Amino acid sequence: MTNILSHLIILFLFFSCSAPNKPDEESKHQVLETKSFIPELSGKLNEISGIMIYDDLYWGFNDSGGKNKLYGFDKEGKIKKELEFEKAKNQDWESITQDQKNIYIGDFGNNSGARDDLCIYKIKKKDIKKKKEQKVEAKKIRFKYATQQKYGFFNKSTPFDCEAMVEFKGNLYLFSKNWKDRTSTVYKIPTQKGEYEIHPMDTFNVKGLITGADISPDKTKLALLGYENYQSFMWIFSDFTEDDFYGGSSQLFKLNKITNAQTEGISFNGNDSVLISCERTWAFNQQVFLVELSKIQNGAH
Numbered sequence: 001m002t003n004i005l006s007h008l009i010i011l012f013l014f015f016s017c018s019a020p021n022k023p024d025e026e027s028k029h030q031v032l033e034t035k036s037f038i039p040e041l042s043g044k045l046n047e048i049s050g051i052m053i054y055d056d057l058y059w060g061f062n063d064s065g066g067k068n069k070l071y072g073f074d075k076e077g078k079i080k081k082e083l084e085f086e087k088a089k090n091q092d093w094e095s096i097t098q099d100q101k102n103i104y105i106g107d108f109g110n111n112s113g114a115r116d117d118l119c120i121y122k123i124k125k126k127d128i129k130k131k132k133e134q135k136v137e138a139k140k141i142r143f144k145y146a147t148q149q150k151y152g153f154f155n156k157s158t159p160f161d162c163e164a165m166v167e168f169k170g171n172l173y174l175f176s177k178n179w180k181d182r183t184s185t186v187y188k189i190p191t192q193k194g195e196y197e198i199h200p201m202d203t204f205n206v207k208g209l210i211t212g213a214d215i216s217p218d219k220t221k222l223a224l225l226g227y228e229n230y231q232s233f234m235w236i237f238s239d240f241t242e243d244d245f246y247g248g249s250s251q252l253f254k255l256n257k258i259t260n261a262q263t264e265g266i267s268f269n270g271n272d273s274v275l276i277s278c279e280r281t282w283a284f285n286q287q288v289f290l291v292e293l294s295k296i297q298n299g300a301h
Contacts, residue, residue, distance in 0.1 A: 029252040030296065032234070037275060037290035041077040046286045049163075050096040050212065051265035051277040054103070054125070057081065058288070060265065060277060064092035064109055070123075077287075083128065085138040088121050094163040095212065096265070097172065101125055102191065104141075104172060106165045111179075113158025114151050118143055120165070120172065122193065141172075142195040145187070159185065163264070164213035164224060167191065168243060174198070175213050175224060184210045184224065186245060204246040206235055212266035214274070221293075223274055225266040231255075232263045234274070236293070251296065258289060 038058070041048060049063035057072035057080055068088045072081035085105075092109025103125060108118045120141040127136045148160050156179045164175040164184075176185040184206045187198040208228030215222055222237040222245050232255040240248035255263070255276070261284045265277035272294045280286040 034289040038288040041286045046280040049264045095165040110161045113154040139193040
């Protein structure tokens with residue numbers, strides 16, 4: 001009996017030592033420190049849903065139900081310019097991006113999957129004057145998803161929701177917020193006014209819900225902002241060829257100090273840091289955070 005017990009103990013120790021360890025979930029990502037950049041924004045931006053830097057100002061807007069306005073604010077969070085989009089409605093504005101001549105705002109928030117009026121508003125930078133309050137002409141880029149067959153109430157279960165967009169080499173790219181499987185599909189759409197049917201290009205398991213996107217000024221890094229279980233995270237994609245964003249290297253980062261925050265917008269602040277905008281919630285004021293990317297350790301997932 002003693003010999004049998006001894007053999008059993010030896011076998012147990014052998015298999016315990018030789019069995020592969022289950023990967024620690026924490027080892028799959030790095031944690032990046034967030035710093036306060038603009039501690040409090042004007043009350044006019046209490047539901048800021050996107051952020052962009054242009055003409056020495058930071059620009060943002062409110063999401064669904066907000067005014068059809070784009071606000072330019074300074075480092076103290078004070079509004080310096082208000083641009084009202086003519087003949088435009090803020091059904092659910094969610095993302096902002098730019099090229100050399102134009103600014104684009106995506107009115108494509110679609111939590112229920114029921115919208116058939118998805119569009120992107122386009123304004124010309126040359127139309128922005130020095131006046132604090134002004135109206136600007138907005139052109140519409142309309143689109144629908146080629147693979148969407150039904151329009152109904154599929155609240156927080158649809159793959160046809162979107163809150164993230166970037167401009168890259170003459171086209172716009174949308175990154176979906178897939179409620180069911182926590183992936184993100186990328187779509188391509190021209191920057192010209194018109195009506196388009198957009199097709200999925202590629203899908204990536206982002207392990208959460210994507211709420212913002214931006215491309216670095218040198219066009220070498222794509223940042224996707226999102227959250228899962230009230231924890232904000234960011235993916236950085238690099239070493240991609242042309243617009244095969246998901247085909248290169250990818251790294252996942254959890255963002256500390258902003259748990260339970262509603263982080264909605266992201267903008268590169270140079271090539272080595274990003275700004276992240278946060279709506280007003282019970283835990284946070286509307287504000288902007290800074291994340292330094294220079295401290296990222298090499299590696300990919």
